[in-house]
Amino acid sequence: MKIRNAEQIVSHGHRASRKVVLEIADRTLARLDSYKRIKSIAYMEGAVLHIGTRSWDLSKKRNVYLFGAGKACNHMAMALDEILDDYLTKGVAIVKIAEETDVFRKTQVFVGGHPLPNEEGYRASKMMIDLVHKSGPEDLFIVVISGGSSALMSYPIEGITLQDEIEATDVLLKSGAGIYEINALRRHISAMNGGMLAKRIQDVGAELIGFGISDAVGSPATGDISAPYPAYKSTPIGPDPTTLDDARATIINRDLADRLPRSIVDYLMNVGPQGETPKAFPDNTYFLLNTLPDSCIYAKQICDEIGIPALIVSSFLEGESRDAGTFFASMAREIQTYGNPIKPPCVLLSSGEVTTFIPDNSVIKGRGGPGQEMAAGFAIAAAKAQGACLLSIDTEGTDGTTRVAGGITDSNSFQSASDKGISLFRALREHSCFEALDAIGDVVFTGNTGTNLCDLNIMYVPEANQR
Structure with missing residues (x-):
């Protein structure tokens, strides 16, 4: 199996929902290898x-x-x-x-x-x-x-050191910039x-x-x-x-001129056409x-094979990771209450690249990544969506600063964390979701998967009276 700690994941929480989500994720990763x-x-x-x-x-x-x-x-x-x-x-x-x-x-x-x-x-x-x-x-x-x-x-090019590039990458990843903006700058140095x-x-x-x-x-x-x-x-x-103009726009739009190494800012702002x-x-x-949409397409095919109705919500999902988790929890409640946009039991799928905004390193108290923050955000908001379960992973097998692929939580996870004295709100504020989810057995470990298609999010929503 691609998911190496599957036995631990299904040993608690809404086990039936977790088994459905893990089977879809495992078979999807196998097809993408x-x-x-x-x-x-x-x-x-x-x-x-x-x-x-x-x-x-x-x-x-x-x-x-x-x-x-x-x-x-x-x-x-x-x-x-x-x-x-x-x-x-x-x-x-x-x-x-x-x-x-x-x-x-x-x-x-x-x-x-x-x-x-x-x-x-x-x-x-x-x-x-x-x-x-x-x-x-x-x-x-x-x-x-x-x-x-x-x-x-x-x-890096001559005049810019490896340390300059390391510092610039760190600043860019915490700036809230999208991957196109980040790549525009990195490629031109x-x-x-x-x-x-x-x-x-x-x-x-x-x-x-x-x-x-x-x-x-x-x-x-x-x-x-x-x-x-x-x-x-x-x-x-x-x-x-x-383009060079894209790189310059990243510096200006994200207000990075005083945060990036001076060698990089000076070069990008002054180089001529030869720097393109x-x-x-x-x-x-x-x-x-x-390509990135393939993961959702394969996952939906697997749902069809299993016999579970599935809907691809988006293969363009971007934005703040915890907010994406809250959105999926609200979708689970809508599905169970009104049957929109699809009746339960069902699966919702998405892919893309959510990000985490970190204003400065002083707020970081632990480890984590966007997938784990999305799963934590879902857990907080999904308590009223009985049996709903979300898996959010980076398909290549490592999420953020951790050696796990991401997280999996269900409508019981928030209470499970609280029972152990763990605050998921604090974990999100302090960007320590790995420590929080690991403590309740809700991290997903794969190792290298053989693919790299950013995020894959799989949510299973049973009927409200199912356990």
């Missing part, structure tokens, strides 16, 4: 690498390199390391968490920093740049990228992200094949993953849709494995 997705379209036949509808004769390549970064990189890189076998010259992968189950033959694995960059990710990025600079037109780069690569693949890695490969004349998972809110659902994806964009290997990121790579070949 990038290792299986890549293996379903890529294989070697002699010296020929087949990927979907395209083929490459690797006997005509001098070197074949595998690069990877992202929170789903473990599974993506393992699949290609296995497929390429002796045809792989060298691999470099930057992961968030290395696990004992990871098996690589020719790929060196680095544990980068996320959400804040670290020195090991910096060293791995430098190794990638050095390999590219030694390459030429007879070489092939296969690059696997998923969400989180901006922090993990950290290599990076020597790797925003398409800069692809530009380096292009400059030496080498060929690039990219595999991506898009966690961007607003991306359309994937179609045929065996066909090259012509509209691939962003991340280190694709064209960057954000690349906007097109017509010669590269990209395969898109999954």
Whole structure:
């Protein structure tokens, strides 16, 4: 099972509701696993690498390199390391968490920093740049990228230090800015992200094949993953849709000029057109494995298989995490009382990327993440929605500053916490929802899942008289 502590989760609370939610979540994560997705379209036949509808004769390549970064990189890189076998010259992968189950033959694995960059990710990025600079037109780069690569693949431009980038990332994540705003700034101070890695490969004349998972809110659902994806964009290997003006707007609109490192503000406010990121790579070949709406689509298909009516509320969910939890609790009450917008028993699904506003570090008294804060917010407001249960996780397996994927709460969770002297209101104020939910057995642990599609929220609402 993808959810490793399922037995603990269903040992208390509204067990029947929890079992329904966990089954849907577990089966959805299994379908999204990038290792299986890549293996379903890529294989070697002699010296020929087949990927979907395209083929490459690797006997005509001098070197074949595998690069990877992202929170789903473990599974993506393992699949290609296995497929390429002796045809792989060298691999470099930057992961968030290395696990004992990871098996690589020719790929060196680095544990980068996320959400804040670290020195090991910096060293791995430098190794990638050095390999590219030694390459030429007879070489092939296969690059696997998923969400989180901006922090993990950290290599700032000259004049900006790694510490500057770490401090800037911390400020941005607590500013309330959306991910597009955050990426606009980070990409324009990076020597790797925003398409800069692809530009380096292009400059030496080498060929690039990219595999991506898009966690961007607003991306359309994937179609045929065996066909090259012509509209691939962003991340280190694709064209960057954000602009210098977007980066500057983030500083101005979020009032960050005095909070960000001076080196970054001065550079972005004064650099000319040469500081813009690349906007097109017509010669590269990209395969898109999954996009953010897929998680809700697969979850609804699983609900149909189980025989439970399901409704996708939104795959664009953004905003304050605790407020999103309150909204879902109000929906549960509406469903049980009036049967709107769907009659119980039923499942409501959403995906997106909720965030948590933290004015400064002095208010933080513990650990947590948006998924756990959403689950805590739901628990407070769901006491009157008998048997309603919400799971809110980051699909890659780590939520915020914790090693858990998120939280799961039901209409009994608030009382369970109170009985143990735990205030969920205080946990939200002090951003210590991990400690609170862990104490009542309501955190969700998965480890690396093999995907990275931001948030997945699954709510089961039984009829009001069901227990």
